[in-house]
Amino acid sequence: MRAQTATTADDAGRLKGRIRRRQEGAMLKAAEKVFARAGFQGATMAEIADLAGVPKATLHYYFGSKEELYRAVLDNILTLWLAETESITADADPATALTAYVRAKMRLSARRPDASRVFANEIVHGATHIGEYLRTELRKTVEARAAVIDQWAAEGRILPVDATHLFFTIWAATQTYADFESQVCAVIGKPRLSASDHERACAHVLTVVLRTCGLPCAGDHLRQVAPPPANTTH
Structure with a gap:
């Protein structure tokens, strides 16, 4: 009983x-x-x-309070974003790891655009609520992952890059499709971004990131410049 x-x-x-x-x-x-x-x-x-x-x-x-709720929202966003960096490890294949990270960031921008906008708004207003978090937890995470990228470069697995600024580039390139969606839609002439639009954008961002690191991109074998035609004049 x-x-x-x-x-x-x-x-x-x-x-x-x-x-x-x-x-x-x-x-x-x-x-x-x-x-x-x-x-x-x-x-x-x-x-x-x-x-x-x-x-x-x-x-x-x-x-x-509203501030407690706001901090909880920001904590939730940052937890999601930082978890995606776990693909970047010393023993990972650089192209595979960077592709996974970029795709994850693009996926979050497509599925959780409001999360990106909340974070962007907080940063634009001076990060008054999460400044300490950025200076501690975020900084430690970026330094650790940047050290991995530096190690890849030292081992000759990628070209030397400024690893910290590579992260800034990835963040800017992926989050723009959430933060500035209205601008992107206006320029390409669509009311909303479709799944194919996001995939096209993701392919472009991946090309930029991977080529910056000297890594092959999907479809590179199709983009090779054809050799000039043989000179048949005598």
Whole structure:
């Protein structure tokens, strides 16, 4: 009987945990959307709660203040982004690792454009909420991954590059399709970027990154310049 009671309690606890995670996820998603559109100053807890479909009191129960919620959104974004750098390791194939990283960044820009916009807005306004994180955790991550890229270069596996600025280039090139989507759409004459547009952009960014590092790109064998025709005049 006690075992059955314990099992029932465990099941109830797991169900409660799933409900909590689902609610928290919905609130973070709604907050990401509102912060992307209105910025930190313009966003309100009432609007976020309404979009998440929860009472404002529930939102305050999970996140005590707007600043706490904003920091949680930024933490979630940075956790996702930094996890994608794990493909860059000393024993990895450079082309495979860089391709995986660029594709992951492009995928996040396509699927989570609001996340990129929230982050960009925070940086434009001086990184007042995450400045310390950037100076510590982000800096340590970039230094560690840059050291790997420097090692690849020292071993002759890629051309020498400024590894830190290579990361800046990748971030700028991939996140522009989220942060400046309206500009990109205006120039190419489309209301929204399609999956094929993102794939075309990804192929271009990969070409830039891989060629900068002296690595082969997909389709290079098709792009080889044909030799000049033989001179048949005598």
